Amino acid sequence: MNNKMKKPFLTTREIVIIGILGAITVVLGMTPLGFVPIGPLNATTMHIPVLIAAFIEGPVVGGFVGLIFGLSSLFNAITRPTPISFVFYNPLISILPRILLGVISAYIFRFFKSFDADGLKKLGMAAWLGVIVFLAVGLYKNIAAKTYGASAILNGGFLVLSAVLFIWIMRTKTKASAVVLAAFVSTILHSVMVMGGIYIFFAQEFVRAVGASEALVNSVIFGTIITSGVPEGILAGIVSTGVVTAWTAGKSS
Numbered sequence: 001m002n003n004k005m006k007k008p009f010l011t012t013r014e015i016v017i018i019g020i021l022g023a024i025t026v027v028l029g030m031t032p033l034g035f036v037p038i039g040p041l042n043a044t045t046m047h048i049p050v051l052i053a054a055f056i057e058g059p060v061v062g063g064f065v066g067l068i069f070g071l072s073s074l075f076n077a078i079t080r081p082t083p084i085s086f087v088f089y090n091p092l093i094s095i096l097p098r099i100l101l102g103v104i105s106a107y108i109f110r111f112f113k114s115f116d117a118d119g120l121k122k123l124g125m126a127a128w129l130g131v132i133v134f135l136a137v138g139l140y141k142n143i144a145a146k147t148y149g150a151s152a153i154l155n156g157g158f159l160v161l162s163a164v165l166f167i168w169i170m171r172t173k174t175k176a177s178a179v180v181l182a183a184f185v186s187t188i189l190h191s192v193m194v195m196g197g198i199y200i201f202f203a204q205e206f207v208r209a210v211g212a213s214e215a216l217v218n219s220v221i222f223g224t225i226i227t228s229g230v231p232e233g234i235l236a237g238i239v240s241t242g243v244v245t246a247w248t249a250g251k252s253s
Contacts, residue, residue, distance in 0.1 A: 014061050021049040022068035029072040044228075046072065047101060047190055048236050051183050054106035055244050062102030069102075070095030083209045087202045097193035105186035112178035124169040124177035127184070132166060134230065135159040158234050165238060176245050183240040184233035191229035195221050 010018070028034030028046045035044055050069050054062025074095060077088035088094040112120060135158050142152035169177045198206050199221045207217045 010060070010064075014057055017053060017057055018061055018064045018068075021053045021065045025049045025065065025069045026072050029069075029076050044232060045235055045239070047098070047187065047232070048183075048239050050098065050102045051105050051186055051236055051240050052243050052247075054102050054186075055109045055179060055182065055240065056247050059103040059106035062106050063099050064102070066098040066100070066102030067095065070098035073098065084206060086209070087198050087206055090197070090201055093194060093197040093201065097190060097197065100193060101186060101190045104189065105182060108186050108189075109178060109182035112181045113175055115175075115178070117175055120175055120177055120181075121169060121172070124181055125166065127181060128162060128166045128169060131184075131230065131234065132159065132162045135162055154231065158231055161234055161238060165234070176241060179241040179244045180237040183236040187233035187236045188225070188229045191225045191232065195225050 025046050028044075028049070034046045046069055050062055050066045053065040070091070073088055074091065077085040077094060112123075115123065135155055139152065139155040139159055142155055165180065169180060199217075203217050203221060204214055207214050207220050210220065212220045
């Protein structure tokens, strides 16, 4: 008789991590902490626990936390509807991209970790310099148009955060910048999947719901990937790096 015990699909630790990060995701969805208002839309922070789960435990745990994110998104759309909530009634938009985020982001993180520390630092600095330039151009347009409202404040705030993160990447001697890059790329990919689904299933209805001309459907939908994805990516990079770095340090101590 074979006395070897089969490894469980999920270990106790993985189940606990899914429960904790899944609960954080639900709480974010039920409070203002889960959303950053950007124009008619909200940039979300609800995907950050999914990224953290994927980075510290891999694609299976990331996928389960992503499932909780998706179910929470669907529940919020039903119980607290907004003009664009109808798009999230479709599980191919509210649930599937969030599961895929948890799975794919784990492999994106592993890809960046495969770089040597020096090459990773150069890549991180180049990528984040591009983000800084993008935000600086946006802030310049705000100033030139003399629009000093929420958009200018957000551009300025994210510009400062990006500059701080750039300095940190430049000074770090570890591979921690892999978290920054993986979080940012994964966040943009998440925006592409969600907005791509909206484009396929609800393009015209979505544009009408946000009060834009139907002739601008491509600009509105794909522009949203940038206007919401970039701030989400910056927040995800900062928070994920802090949590994953602390987690890794705790395991090695």
